[in-house]
Amino acid sequence: MTPVARPVGTPAPSLGFPVVGMIGGGQLARMTQEAALALGVGLRVLAADPGESAARAGGDLRWGAHDDPQAVAAFARGCQVVTFDHEHVPGPILADLVGSGITVRPSPAALAHAQDKVHMRAAISATGVPCPEWAVVSSPEQVQAFAERAGWPVVLKVSRGGYDGRGVWVVEDPAEAATLLAGTALAQGVEWLAEQYVPFIRELAAQVARSPSGQVAVYPVVRTVQTDGICTEVVAPCPGLSDDHALAAQQVALRIAEALDVVGMLAVELFDTPDGVLVNELAMRPHNSGHWSVDGAVTSQFENHLRAVLDLPLGSPAARAEHVVMVNVLGGEHPDLYAAYRHVMARDPGLKVHMYGKDVRPGRKVGHVTVYGSDLDALLGRAHHAADYLMGVIDE
Numbered sequence: 001m002t003p004v005a006r007p008v009g010t011p012a013p014s015l016g017f018p019v020v021g022m023i024g025g026g027q028l029a030r031m032t033q034e035a036a037l038a039l040g041v042g043l044r045v046l047a048a049d050p051g052e053s054a055a056r057a058g059g060d061l062r063w064g065a066h067d068d069p070q071a072v073a074a075f076a077r078g079c080q081v082v083t084f085d086h087e088h089v090p091g092p093i094l095a096d097l098v099g100s101g102i103t104v105r106p107s108p109a110a111l112a113h114a115q116d117k118v119h120m121r122a123a124i125s126a127t128g129v130p131c132p133e134w135a136v137v138s139s140p141e142q143v144q145a146f147a148e149r150a151g152w153p154v155v156l157k158v159s160r161g162g163y164d165g166r167g168v169w170v171v172e173d174p175a176e177a178a179t180l181l182a183g184t185a186l187a188q189g190v191e192w193l194a195e196q197y198v199p200f201i202r203e204l205a206a207q208v209a210r211s212p213s214g215q216v217a218v219y220p221v222v223r224t225v226q227t228d229g230i231c232t233e234v235v236a237p238c239p240g241l242s243d244d245h246a247l248a249a250q251q252v253a254l255r256i257a258e259a260l261d262v263v264g265m266l267a268v269e270l271f272d273t274p275d276g277v278l279v280n281e282l283a284m285r286p287h288n289s290g291h292w293s294v295d296g297a298v299t300s301q302f303e304n305h306l307r308a309v310l311d312l313p314l315g316s317p318a319a320r321a322e323h324v325v326m327v328n329v330l331g332g333e334h335p336d337l338y339a340a341y342r343h344v345m346a347r348d349p350g351l352k353v354h355m356y357g358k359d360v361r362p363g364r365k366v367g368h369v370t371v372y373g374s375d376l377d378a379l380l381g382r383a384h385h386a387a388d389y390l391m392g393v394i395d396e
């Protein structure tokens with residue numbers, strides 16, 4: 001077979017330093033590349049399109065689709081370990097990689113829990129970790145039977161392929177459930193997951209990095225805010241969270257990481273309720289709830305993901321300030337981010353601005369801003385002002 005050509009300008013990996021392959025060219029791969037540069041390890045990215053966030057950052061790029069077995073196999077050759085920017089690589093392709101001797105972290109068996117919400121719910125329930133009541137349903141009658149024990153409203157989710165709230169619906173009554181089920185065609189292998197609607201106090205995320213040797217680094221538990229299903233704000237550590245709930249959230253994340261044998265970063269999204277924390281879902285890669293760690297922690301989630309998949313000693317996950325606030329910048333009505341960018345920099349020299357090199361489309365994650373310090377209200381004000389200005393929501 002012809003070796004895959006090295007694209008012009010691709011740096012040769014440094015002598016003796018490994019190359020990590022990351023499948024997917026989104027902003028997570030782009031930010032992992034910053035961490036790889038600092039560590040001096042190689043990062044090779046499989047991107048589908050030159051316009052993708054990580055592709056625009058250059059470096060060791062290969063072109064191909066994550067669901068093309070040949071492209072993935074050619075990409076993986078020469079990588080010491082293959083990992084992910086997203087969870088959408090089909091299981092059979094991952095199994096082939098492992099079969100051909102490639103090290104894949106997290107393993108396909110672990111990753112399956114982040115790929116399929118029904119699989120995740122079944123595994124988590126089996127470990128005894130608390131989660132909302134749930135059931136697999138396939139008809140309006142089954143939704144109604146579920147609601148008789150869990151109550152209305154019911155949350156209906158597609159088991160695979162959803163993100164940023166796409167694939168999640170809250171239905172108030174049997175008629176709404178029937179309309180949704182009748183009007184939504186599920187792709188092959190996708191099921192309906194019904195969940196109890198949790199009237200949470202707030203949403204949390206607990207992140208851990210775990211290496212193949214079993215070393216773990218546990219990040220402070222953060223508060224996340226989702227608006228229309230999209231993460232918009234993260235505060236680290238979660239303000240006002242009782243020590244009991246913070247510890248419980250961290251223990252849940254550790255228990256899941258061990259039970260599912262996760263390697264790399266694990267993010268556990270949780271609902272905080274008066275009776276304790278409940279697991280919403282899992283991600284086995286760097287996650288939006290950990291972007292604060294780039295500027296706000298001793299070791300970012302991107303660096304610890306690389307360290308973990310390479311089985312290097314992990315870095316400290318400790319926060320560098322009393323409070324760290326991260327606010328996402330979503331695409332707005334006006335596409336000229338650069339003019340706004342100058343303004344927010346001039347207004348607030350302590351603000352850290354991260355842009356993903358993505359074309360602006362309404363609602364799309366195109367960047368984030370981070371601030372840190374000791375006055376939480378002031379930090380929230382600064383971060384939201386900057387994000388709103390960048391999004392074109394305000395003009396002064």
Ligand SMILES: Nc1ncnc2c1ncn2[C@@H]1O[C@H](COP(=O)(O)OP(=O)(O)OP(=O)(O)O)[C@@H](O)[C@H]1O
Nearest residue numbers: 132155162163164165166168195196197198226229
């Ligand atoms: N059982 C529930 N009860 C109440 N709200 C819920 C429930 N499940 C989900 N939600 C709300 O919907 C949001 C999105 O749900 P979920 O995290 O399952 O979807 P997603 O699209 O896979 O998200 P992500 O972009 O994080 O992958 C949650 O963050 C939460 O705000």
Ligand SMILES: [Mg+2]
Nearest residue numbers: 164269280281
């Ligand atoms: Mg989620």
